[in-house]
Amino acid sequence: MKMNAYIALLRAVNVMGTSKLPMAELKSMCESLGFQSVRTYIASGNVIFKSAKSEAQVKSLLAAAVAKHCGKPVVVHIRTAAEMAAALAANPFREMPGNRTLAHFLEKSPAADALRAVTNQAREELALGLREIYVYYADGVGESRLNILAAKDGTARNMNTVAKLAGLAAALLPIERGMQDLIAAPLRRPSSQSSRARRR
Secondary structure: OOOEEEEEEEOOOOEOOEOOOOHHHHHHHHHHOOOEEEEEOOOOOEEEEEEOOOHHHHHHHHHHHHHHHHOOOOOEEEEEHHHHHHHHHOOOOOOOOHHHEEEEEOOOOOOOOHHHHOEOOOOOEEEEOOOEEEEEOOOOHHHOOOEOHHHOOOEEEEHHHHHHHHHHHHOOOOOOHHHHHHHHOOOOOOOOOOOOOEEO
16 A cells, blocks of 8 residues: 655644644644654644545544644645645745745645735735745744735745755655655746746
8 A cells, every 4th residue: 555745734733822732742643543654843733644545534534633632623734745845846935044935835726816815015025836825024924914815724834844844754755756856956946837926
């Protein structure tokens, strides 16, 4: 049975007192669901694991378990190792500091006009990805009042975290040369598809 490497991104976990979930408990939870080689990364709700189940299956299982623990629904976004590597490679703001550049991970591809609904934009720069919206926060995330309607149910990670998660997931399984290239060549320019819309 083929094993897949997955990254689960939990939304609003351990942020400003919301949805407390110690990472040790999240790891144990994933292991109880039958996921293998489980490890977490920092306390913001990132967990990497292997499973023979489909993306939809692991999402459903984990979302139900986390909701039971927290007593309320918690949004869970899943990416395969290949998808996370592709999200890293598609970053259109590669020349900017990784801690000020965030990928907002979405459930599905954003609409082509998704950036038209952005409000309170100052010096932030935005671009659409396949299932992400990339934002460079020129003045820092903490100073931003940017509102991205299309990302309201998404969860954001800075590009330093994205790079780490991509590397951890890639290490779980033998990977093809193409994925290695995506992770190892961060200076390659993004494809036109991943940056099909951009707003300054």
